[in-house]
Amino acid sequence: MKDARIAFFAPMKAPDHETPSGDREMARNLMTALRATGAKVDLASDMRIYDGAGDPWQQSALMEAAKPEIARLTEEFAQDAPSIWVSYHNYYKSPDLIGPPVCAALNIPYVQIETSRARKRLSGPWAGFARVAEEACDAADLVFYMTVHDQETLERDRPNGQKLVRLPPFLPLEDLPASSSLDSSDIFAAGMMRAGDKLASYELIAETLALLDDQPMRLRIAGDGPMRREVEKLMAPFGDKVRFLGRLDAEQMARAYRNASLFFWPGVNEAYGMVYLEAQAKGLPVVAQDRPGVRDVLAPGDHPAPKDGPQAMAKTIRSLLNDAALRAELGRLSRAHVAENHLLATARSILTGALSPLIAGAS
Numbered sequence: 001m002k003d004a005r006i007a008f009f010a011p012m013k014a015p016d017h018e019t020p021s022g023d024r025e026m027a028r029n030l031m032t033a034l035r036a037t038g039a040k041v042d043l044a045s046d047m048r049i050y051d052g053a054g055d056p057w058q059q060s061a062l063m064e065a066a067k068p069e070i071a072r073l074t075e076e077f078a079q080d081a082p083s084i085w086v087s088y089h090n091y092y093k094s095p096d097l098i099g100p101p102v103c104a105a106l107n108i109p110y111v112q113i114e115t116s117r118a119r120k121r122l123s124g125p126w127a128g129f130a131r132v133a134e135e136a137c138d139a140a141d142l143v144f145y146m147t148v149h150d151q152e153t154l155e156r157d158r159p160n161g162q163k164l165v166r167l168p169p170f171l172p173l174e175d176l177p178a179s180s181s182l183d184s185s186d187i188f189a190a191g192m193m194r195a196g197d198k199l200a201s202y203e204l205i206a207e208t209l210a211l212l213d214d215q216p217m218r219l220r221i222a223g224d225g226p227m228r229r230e231v232e233k234l235m236a237p238f239g240d241k242v243r244f245l246g247r248l249d250a251e252q253m254a255r256a257y258r259n260a261s262l263f264f265w266p267g268v269n270e271a272y273g274m275v276y277l278e279a280q281a282k283g284l285p286v287v288a289q290d291r292p293g294v295r296d297v298l299a300p301g302d303h304p305a306p307k308d309g310p311q312a313m314a315k316t317i318r319s320l321l322n323d324a325a326l327r328a329e330l331g332r333l334s335r336a337h338v339a340e341n342h343l344l345a346t347a348r349s350i351l352t353g354a355l356s357p358l359i360a361g362a363s
Contacts, residue, residue: 001037001038001039001352001355001356001359002038002039003083004037004038004039004040004083004084004355004359005039005040005041005042005082005083005084006034006039006040006041006042006082006083006084006085006086007042007044007073007077007082007084007085007086007102008030008031008034008041008042008043008044008086008087008088009043009044009045009085009086009087009088009096009098009099010023010027010087010088010089011047011048011049011050011087011089011090011094011095011096011097011098012048012049012050012089012091012093012094013027013048013050014027014043014045014046014047014048015027015028015031015043016043016046017046017048020247021192022271022273022274022275023089025274026088026089026114026169026274027088027089028172029170029171029172029347030086030088030113031043032172032344033170033172033344033347033348033351034086034351036344036347036348037348037351037352037355039083039355042082044073044082044085044098044099044102045069045073045098047065047066047069047098049062049066049094049095049096049097049098050093050094051093051094051126051129052093053125054124054125054126055125056125056127056128059126059128059129060128062097063097063128063132066097066098069098070097070098070101070102073098073102074101074102074105074106077102077106078106081106081107081108082106082108083108083109083359083362084108084109084110084111084355084358084359084362085099085102085103085108085109085110085111086111086112086113087099087110087111087112087113087115087136088112088113088114089113089114089115090112090115090116090133090136090137091115091116091118091133092116092118092121092126092129092130092133093126093129094129094133095129095130095132095133095136096112096132096133096136097132097136099112099136099139100135100136100139103139104139108362109141109142109358109359109361109362110139110140110141111140111141111142111143111144111355111358112136112137112140112142112143112144113143113144113146113167114144114145114146114150114271115133115136115137115140115143115145115150115154116150116153116154117134117137117150117153117154117156117157118130118133118153119134119157122134134157137154137157138159138162140162141161141162141163141358142162142163142164142165142354142355142358143158143162143163143164143165144164144165144166144167144350144351144354145164145165145166145167146166146167146168146169146271146272146296147271147272147292147293147296148292148296149292149293149296151164151166163354165350165354166350167347167350167351168296168297168341168342168346168347169272169274169277169296169297169342170277170342170343170344170346170347171274171277171278171281171338171342171343171344172344173281173343173344174343174344174345175343176281176335176338176339176343177254177281177282178258178282179282179283179331179335180257180258180259180260180261180282180283180284180331181258182261182262182283182284182285182324182327182328182331183261183324184259184260184261185216185217185218185261185321186217186218186219186220186259186260186261187217187218187219187220187260187261187262187263187264187317187321188219188220188222188256188257188259188260188262188263188264188279188284189205189219189220189221189222189223189263189264189265190221190222190223190248190253190256190263190265190275191223191265191275192223192224192225193223193224193225193226193227193228193230193231194225194226194227195226195227197268197269197270198225198227198268199227199230199231200266200268200269201265201266201267201268202227202231202234203234204266204268204289204310204313205219205234205264205265205266206234206235206237206238207309207310208264208310208313208314208317209235209238209241209242210237210310211310211311211314212314212317212318215317215318215321217241217317217321218240218241218242218243219235219238219241219242219243219264220242220243220245220256220259220260221235221242221243221244221245222245222246222247222248222252222253222256223245223246223247224246224247228244232244253278254278254282257278257279257282257284258282260284261284261285261320261321261327262284262285262286262287262317262320262321262327263275263276263279263280263284263285263286263287264286264287264288264313264317265286265287265288266288266289266313267288267289267291267293267294268289268291269291269293270291270293270294271293272293272294272296272297273288273293273294273297276288276294276297276298277297277338277342279334280297280298280299280334280335280337280338281334281335281338281342282335283331283332283334283335284331284334285320285326285327285330285331285334286298286299286334287303287304287313287316287317287320288303289303289304289305289306289313290303290304290305290306291306297342298337299330299333299334299336299337299338300333300337301330301333302316304316
């Protein structure tokens with residue numbers, strides 16, 4: 001793929017967006033991995049296409065706003081088209097409005113990474129965007145899926161000739177980072193502080209901590225957002241056992257992982273969660289619920305079922321805090337799992353193997 005040129009687009013959040021998130025992180029990781037194949041990768045557009053509220057007017061406005069961007073890119077690439085177009089994270093709240101028409105005009109292959117089908121959304125407040133997201137998915141020559149949950153609907157609804165390839169979530173690293181010593185009493189948690197599933201995870205954390213009053217431990221929380229005050233209220237009963245670290249950059253996050261003995265994030269409806277990979281790469285045992293998406297990145301183990309509630313998570317945390325040998329063994333297994341399945345070499349190999357024939361066939 002040395003001479004290939006890839007146009008990359010992330011409609012939900014561009015890799016250079018100012019607000020950190022797992023979505024932005026994965027977009028950056030994908031550009032790194034695509035460049036690692038030897039291809040030249042350019043960000044085609046930084047337009048954000050997202051409607052989180054289910055507002056038909058907003059959806060129509062974004063569809064109109066995309067038209068001049070489509071025209072600009074079609075004209076810009078007319079004399080020197082990229083080898084292929086790759087879009088990341090097309091779904092009913094954030095459909096790819098740009099990639100399919102540009103690729104059709106230029107007659108180049110169109111690829112999606114981490115797309116999802118949601119035909120139940122074809123009626124209701126997101127109907128306009130859901131229709132376009134389905135059409136964009138139908139237009140893809142190749143779809144890389146990251147979780148088993150997404151695979152099920154992609155297999156069910158894929159058009160004839162469309163190829164599906166598993167691409168596990170990954171860290172943009174050639175080798176594992178240095179491991180935590182696991183010798184502190186710190187538990188580390190990290191998550192955006194916003195309403196919905198993230199707040200639900202914080203509520204579970206608070207309910208779990210209430211069952212661990214007898215443990216000499218400290219919880220350190222990285223994250224910020226519009227619901228920070230509500231999260232602080234949830235943690236107020238635990239006094240100085242809980243410390244808020246705020247929003248951390250990559251180096252600060254690495255230090256927080258290194259200084260902890262385990263990572264705790266329940267993972268309510270997480271797509272998968274990059275923090276799980278980062279924690280495991282540092283050799284931290286992870287306490288999370290056994291949920292779709294989350295189980296695609298966690299090392300095999302006895303992860304509590306959601307129906308078992310905070311009691312099961314408290315039991316797991318208690319066992320880990322009181323057994324250094326168990327922490328060390330689970331940490332070792334976590335690092336081995338990431339090394340085998342979730343580093344740059346694996347992603348590069350999968351991307352090269354799937355994209356090379358598509359690019360060659362289009363030349």
